[in-house]
Amino acid sequence: MHDDALTAPVDETAAAALTKNGLRMAVVDPADDAQAEAWLHADARGFHDPAHSDALLGELRASQPLQRSVGVYDDGIAEPGIPVATVAAWPAALTVPGGQLDSWAISAVTVAPTHRRRGVARAMLESELRVAVAAGIPIAALTVTETTIYRRYGFGPATWSTDVEVDARRVGWDGGEAPGRVQLITRDGAIAVGSTLLEEARRATPGDVQVVGHRFGRIFGAPSEPEEQRKRRFARYDDADGVTRGLLVYRPTQEEGDFTNFSVDVLHLVATTDDAYRALWRFVLSLDLVGTVRAFLRPVDEPLRWLVADPRRIRTTEVREHLWLRVLDPVAVLSARTYAGPGRLALRVADPLGHAEGAFTVAADASRAATVTPGEQEGVPLLEVPVDVLGSLYLGGASAVSLLRAGRLRERTPGDAALADRLLRPPMAPVLTTWF
Numbered sequence: 001m002h003d004d005a006l007t008a009p010v011d012e013t014a015a016a017a018l019t020k021n022g023l024r025m026a027v028v029d030p031a032d033d034a035q036a037e038a039w040l041h042a043d044a045r046g047f048h049d050p051a052h053s054d055a056l057l058g059e060l061r062a063s064q065p066l067q068r069s070v071g072v073y074d075d076g077i078a079e080p081g082i083p084v085a086t087v088a089a090w091p092a093a094l095t096v097p098g099g100q101l102d103s104w105a106i107s108a109v110t111v112a113p114t115h116r117r118r119g120v121a122r123a124m125l126e127s128e129l130r131v132a133v134a135a136g137i138p139i140a141a142l143t144v145t146e147t148t149i150y151r152r153y154g155f156g157p158a159t160w161s162t163d164v165e166v167d168a169r170r171v172g173w174d175g176g177e178a179p180g181r182v183q184l185i186t187r188d189g190a191i192a193v194g195s196t197l198l199e200e201a202r203r204a205t206p207g208d209v210q211v212v213g214h215r216f217g218r219i220f221g222a223p224s225e226p227e228e229q230r231k232r233r234f235a236r237y238d239d240a241d242g243v244t245r246g247l248l249v250y251r252p253t254q255e256e257g258d259f260t261n262f263s264v265d266v267l268h269l270v271a272t273t274d275d276a277y278r279a280l281w282r283f284v285l286s287l288d289l290v291g292t293v294r295a296f297l298r299p300v301d302e303p304l305r306w307l308v309a310d311p312r313r314i315r316t317t318e319v320r321e322h323l324w325l326r327v328l329d330p331v332a333v334l335s336a337r338t339y340a341g342p343g344r345l346a347l348r349v350a351d352p353l354g355h356a357e358g359a360f361t362v363a364a365d366a367s368r369a370a371t372v373t374p375g376e377q378e379g380v381p382l383l384e385v386p387v388d389v390l391g392s393l394y395l396g397g398a399s400a401v402s403l404l405r406a407g408r409l410r411e412r413t414p415g416d417a418a419l420a421d422r423l424l425r426p427p428m429a430p431v432l433t434t435w436f
């Protein structure tokens with residue numbers, strides 16, 4: 001893990017650009033209470049969140065050393081200690097087909113309304129990419145609030161997620177019985193099994209990113225949100241040998257004025273075996289007094305529809321891109337994943353920021369691992385891609401043929417995009433199951 005990136009100094013190129021605008025860029029010292037709290041305040045304000053309660057501030061402060069927080073300051077304003085722009089990033093493992101690699105997870109991108117449209121966001125984003133490159137981190141990752149911003153920095157949407165709403169009374173179960181046992185557990189019990197299970201499931205799920213710091217506590221309902229914490233319920237699935245294989249975090253809510261009709265939100269359904277997956281879905285869909293079950297950030301090819309009697313009672317309420325990736329080192333990232341089988345593919349990448357510019361040839365062997373070399377070889381299928389499209393293709397979540405038809409990439413010979421899809425697309429669509 002590239003933890004040394006956490007202590008990287010300010011990026012001088014960005015700092016110099018901001019100085020010309022009368023602004024000062026600084027890395028926040030997590031041990032400096034006043035500076036760290038002012039940064040958190042600015043982050044909340046940037047997203048129109050309420051001011052942090054003391055409890056939330058405590059939680060965020062505790063995990064601040066796990067991220068590199070950067071502030072941009074205007075020393076001429078009334079309260080110069082509060083940054084006018086924020087960004088944070090940390091190293092986080094990203095699961096890819098057949099393995100994992102370190103990513104630079106970026107979050108908390110805000111610019112105060114008084115300082116917008118002066119290139120502050122651009123300076124910050126470009127600086128994060130340079131910091132990652134300097135630390136040897138081959139890819140940057142983020143989840144976005146505003147989808148229209150990040151392509152210009154080379155990020156492309158790489159995974160898609162769905163929200164679903166199930167008519168629990170009519171959907172019917174057709175998935176049989178799992179051999180193990182589901183049991184209700186307390187929040188403490190869920191936390192006790194949670195870290196191992198979440199990490200095991202994350203490592204088996206291309207597109208998923210390691211949960212770091214306070215985000216882990218949020219899964220179980222954070223102490224800073226006591227109301228929310230009290231509403232959460234937990235169940236686990238143990239296999240026939242008594243080994244815990246799955247965890248469900250859900251929240252029942254009474255529909256207005258009707259204590260015989262609840263809806264249930266599935267906040268996390270984590271399973272490391274198919275039996276656990278089946279058992280936990282069956283459990284939540286057969287709760288008494290429950291009419292509707294909603295689930296969030298689910299994979300686009302969720303097997304659930306094949307486990308029920310009436311798949312039409314599962315309504316997809318949202319499909320959206322979720323994880324955005326920015327390739328910084330094509331040789332490292334393309335070598336880190338496995339491919340569908342033996343084959344070769346060349347990629348000619350255009351990167352206005354230069355990090356990923358060039359041509360690269362992937363040669364996958366029968367073991368599905370690949371050797372990646374700079375340059376393109378004659379007779380190998382070749383795609384010409386802007387770097388954001390490489391991010392979209394990388395995990396196999398987007399189809400090269402679809403991108404070709406949209407004019408977002410070019411193929412050297414007709415059929416190259418279809419050959420690329422055969423090599424790149426994994427058996428199940430990649431998915432990111434959390435926010436960061």
Ligand SMILES: CC(C)(COP(=O)(O)OP(=O)(O)OC[C@H]1O[C@@H](n2cnc3c(N)ncnc32)[C@H](O)[C@@H]1OP(=O)(O)O)[C@@H](O)C(=O)NCCC(=O)NCCS
Pocket residue numbers: 046047109110111112115116117118119120121122123143144145146148149152
């Ligand atoms: C979004 C935000 C960070 C942009 O900051 P900024 O400093 O004004 O951005 P910049 O001046 O560096 O502009 C960067 C580019 O993004 C574009 N841009 C800026 N805000 C945009 C928006 N809301 N929608 C679409 N494009 C936007 C600019 O036109 C500019 O394009 P160019 O470089 O191709 O000319 C800022 O408006 C903000 O803090 N918004 C509220 C919080 C938020 O939405 N954060 C993003 C979380 S994903």
